[in-house]
């Protein structure tokens with residue numbers, strides 16, 4: 237198993253090229269299930285979750301041709317299976333996103349339940365209830381969601397009582413091939429939802445309202461293939477920006493999408509960073525200003541993303557003043573806190589808030605990555621901790637950050653990957 241060794245590093249400086257978004261690419265690749273025509277996706281990040289998705293699609297009968305490291309051609313001329321097995325689903329929750337497309341294309345699907353994970357229970361009831369409203373008959377048996385529909389799915393009015401990114405995506409894909417109109421109320425508004433709607437529309441779907449809380453999908457009989465470039469990763473971008481801010485650095489993120497990061501950029505400015513943006517770049521400069529702790533509360537988009545929460549906990553630990561970070565989306569997403577405490581961070585957990593005293597002097601220590609963004613927060617802390625930080629279980633990191641040690645190294649960080 238690999239681990240990362242991070243040494244106290246100089247202020248980060250230089251340019252970093254942002255990859256395509258994991259959370260956009262995963263649902264986008266699933267759109268290939270909806271058509272018998274070939275689909276080409278570019279700017280796909282080279283990540284573990286993407287190879288898991290390709291293996292899952294291959295298992296269902298999809299032809300997979302890797303055209304270059306970030307471009308893949310998927311061709312579901314004929315699907316040979318309707319089953320997403322536990323072995324593949326258990327390593328990646330987003331596998332549940334095959335449910336809607338399989339049901340719409342084949343009229344049946346068996347998908348292993350993804351189960352709970354490190355950050356919370358993460359049920360899929362909203363996915364199932366929405367599909368039932370569209371006429372699917374669903375049971376959960378031996379850990380599998382077994383779904384079928386007689387004929388086509390039917391358009392429906394669906395109100396979601398919790399804003400769910402994955403359920404909005406699953407239902408949008410299913411509704412694209414349903415008979416009649418589907419309206420999703422209280423839909424998620426994340427940029428990745430808009431990216432999925434844009435891709436589906438390029439395939440001939442009729443979707444409007446993506447990016448608002450009411451999405452209308454006029455079902456069509458068949459969809460075409462696509463040639464689609466994945467949106468830049470706003471969470472990867474935010475992670476490098478926080479790392480630069482914490483080290484008092486000056487970096488430019490290129491191939492980025494500044495318009496997807498309003499809440500994060502505004503908190504970085506409050507923390508003392510100077511931010512400049514262009515059409516597809518963001519520059520951060522914190523060479524001449526003190527780092528101030530901030531108050532953050534996670535919320536569905538356009539609120540502050542939960543996937544940036546852990547990185548800001550690390551920022552607050554070393555910044556001036558009391559910081560408060562409140563997590564409202566997942567019930568167990570503070571597992572980075574005990575690890576940061578082992579490095580000397582003075583942070584107290586009060587129900588769903590992490591309250592930091594500020595100006596903690598961090599010391600390198602052996603720490604364990606517990607989930608994807610927790611791993612990122614430990615890297616950020618390691619960059620400013622005295623001595624060496626050894627982060628184990630970095631397979632979590634490889635789910636979501638393309639070439640992280642090379643990208644950080646290019647900015648001057650002292651990071652090495654070693655095999656344990």
Ligand SMILES: CC(=O)N[C@H]1[C@@H](OP(=O)(O)OP(=O)(O)OC[C@H]2O[C@@H](n3ccc(=O)[nH]c3=O)[C@H](O)[C@@H]2O)O[C@H](CO)[C@@H](O)[C@@H]1O
Nearest residue numbers: 259330358359360361362363398399400401402403565566
């Ligand atoms: C692959 C991907 O895109 N992952 C993102 C996606 O996850 P994911 O799509 O799994 O997250 P959701 O938006 O669905 O979850 C939001 C909240 O709704 C709850 N819920 C969700 C579905 C359901 O059927 N019932 C239910 O109660 C969840 O437990 C959670 O408390 O959005 C999250 C919230 O922005 C991000 O942290 C993840 O990085």
Ligand SMILES: C=C(OP(=O)(O)O)C(=O)O
Nearest residue numbers: 259329330543608609636
């Ligand atoms: C929680 C995340 O991903 P996933 O939903 O794939 O677990 C994340 O990207 O931070």
